[in-house]
Amino acid sequence: MAAELEACRNLLDQRNALAEQAMKAEIALVRTIRERICPLLSKQADGANANDRNELTIDYQALIDCRHKAEEHLLRSQRVLYVNRQQFRFYTAAGAKLARQADGLDQELPDRECSQLR
Template sequence: MAAEVEACRNLLEQLNALAEQAMKAEIALVRTTRERICPVLSQQADGANANDHNETTIDYQALIECRRKAEEQLLRSRRVFYVNIQQFRFYTAAGAKLARQADGLMQQMQDQECPQLR
């Protein structure tokens, strides 16, 4: 039983690492697209993230709208390489490859009836 729990724990750690790497590729793509659409707002948001004591007031509703537009533009202009188990779209080949691997680990965890999935 302890060996099964350890195996599940290892699978979960691998899954989380792959998912994190896959998401980073997609976040970078959306960010680049957002920066093209709303350069000033993106710069303000990046500055606020870099410095918690930033005095600049950010229009978060505008930032949300800008991100939505960036995601819409990606959906119209780029091929979706993969849609994962959670229905998240991957527009980069690297992100899609990692997401497929993560989904494979998720399936392994389900097959092994890992308690982390219950």
């Protein structure tokens, strides 16, 4: 039983690492579009993220609105390459490939042994 649990943990760790890499690819894409749509606001947000002592006042509602505009732009201009099991859309080839791999590992997880870890 301990060996099965360890195997489950290893699969979950692999799946989570792939899913994280896939998400990072998509986050970078949206960020690039956001920077194009709202360059000043994006620069302020990046500066605030780099600075632990958030000295800048950021209009978070404007940042959220800009993020939504970037996502809408993606929906209109890019083809969805993959939708994962959580219904997250992947537009980049790298993100789609990694997400498929993560979902594939998720399929390998035996239900009985790994259900408590999910």
